[in-house]
Amino acid sequence: MDYRIRDDYPSDYEAKKLILEVGRRMYAKNFVASNDGNISCKVSETTLWCTPTGVSKGFMTDDMLVLMDLDGNVLKGSRAPSSEMKMHLRVYTENPKVKAVVHAHPPAATSYAIAGLPLNSAILTEAVMGIGEIPVAPYAMPGTQEVPDSIAPFVNTHNGCLLANHGALTWGNDVMEAWMRMESIEYYALVSMYTRGLIGHANELTCDQVDRLIERRTNSGITTGGRPHCRSCEDGAAVCPTCGTVTSSAAPDTPSANGSPQADIDQVVQIVKDILSSQQFQ
Numbered sequence: 497m498d499y500r501i502r503d504d505y506p507s508d509y510e511a512k513k514l515i516l517e518v519g520r521r522m523y524a525k526n527f528v529a530s531n532d533g534n535i536s537c538k539v540s541e542t543t544l545w546c547t548p549t550g551v552s553k554g555f556m557t558d559d560m561l562v563l564m565d566l567d568g569n570v571l572k573g574s575r576a577p578s579s580e581m582k583m584h585l586r587v588y589t590e591n592p593k594v595k596a597v598v599h600a601h602p603p604a605a606t607s608y609a610i611a612g613l614p615l616n617s618a619i620l621t622e623a624v625m626g627i628g629e630i631p632v633a634p635y636a637m638p639g640t641q642e643v644p645d646s647i648a649p650f651v652n653t654h655n656g657c658l659l660a661n662h663g664a665l666t667w668g669n670d671v672m673e674a675w676m677r678m679e680s681i682e683y684y685a686l687v688s689m690y691t692r693g694l695i696g697h698a699n700e701l702t703c704d705q706v707d708r709l710i711e712r713r714t715n716s717g718i719t720t721g722g723r724p725h726c727r728s729c730e731d732g733a734a735v736c737p738t739c740g741t742v743t744s745s746a747a748p749d750t751p752s753a754n755g756s757p758q759a760d761i762d763q764v765v766q767i768v769k770d771i772l773s774s775q776q777f778q
């Protein structure tokens with residue numbers, strides 16, 4: 497399948513084909529369990545195809561998909577749209593440049609979301625260039641207006657976010673870009689767990705190295721993503737003494753699970769040990 501950044505909208509056929517393909521990949525990679533997760537793709541300024549509620553994303557057929565407008569009215573399809581579609585619609589209304597949204601519960605990223613920890617350390621060159629920092633949207637009661645409200649602050653500045661005690665959300669110029677950002681977030685989370693939790697050490701990039709990576713990201717046309725913390729930002733200072741970065745990726749009203757950074761890290765270590773011992777990654 498061709499993957500390319502495009503400025504126009506895909507046809508109905510293309511949008512549905514991509515949603516089905518990403519659904520299969522999402523399920524095969526263990527990014528969702530049961531009927532979890534949802535995918536949507538705009539086909540015009542005001543309409544989008546999305547996944548239905550109550551269906552495994554690994555076993556969808558095109559007749560299950562739903563066409564709706566940005567107000568949430570169903571235009572085509574015999575099934576009800578996912579209840580989490582309110583979150584997708586809010587992304588589209590906040591940032592009209594976004595054409596696709598992917599939501600999943602990948603285990604490593606979700607563990608960070610449970611711990612209330614953003615992915616914001618400059619430890620991976622590809623993550624700095626490709627997705628930037630990933631903040632945590634504050635806890636929101638499923639199915640309520642709190643959910644779209646919680647993610648709205650990040651839609652124009654970042655490429656995705658963690659959803660506290662829930663999962664992860666990404667958006668992009670097309671379904672594949674949003675999906676690849678979801679893959680990148682999970683990889684970033686997993687490597688963060690290995691280095692900080694299991695190995696106990698990570699060499700953060702320097703301010704200068706982060707600057708050069710972000711310059712390359714900007715030159716490639718990606719103007720969102722924020723700035724992960726460089727090596728000098730890592731001592732708990734509110735502002736990096738070298739580059740001046742304000743270290744405020746976590747939403748201020750997202751409480752940590754146990755009230756201290758060390759307790760949070762201990763919790764993440766335990767989570768990753770549990771995941772590894774259950775052999776999910778073999």
Ligand SMILES: [Zn+2]
Pocket residue numbers: 532533580599600601662663
């Ligand atoms: Zn969910």
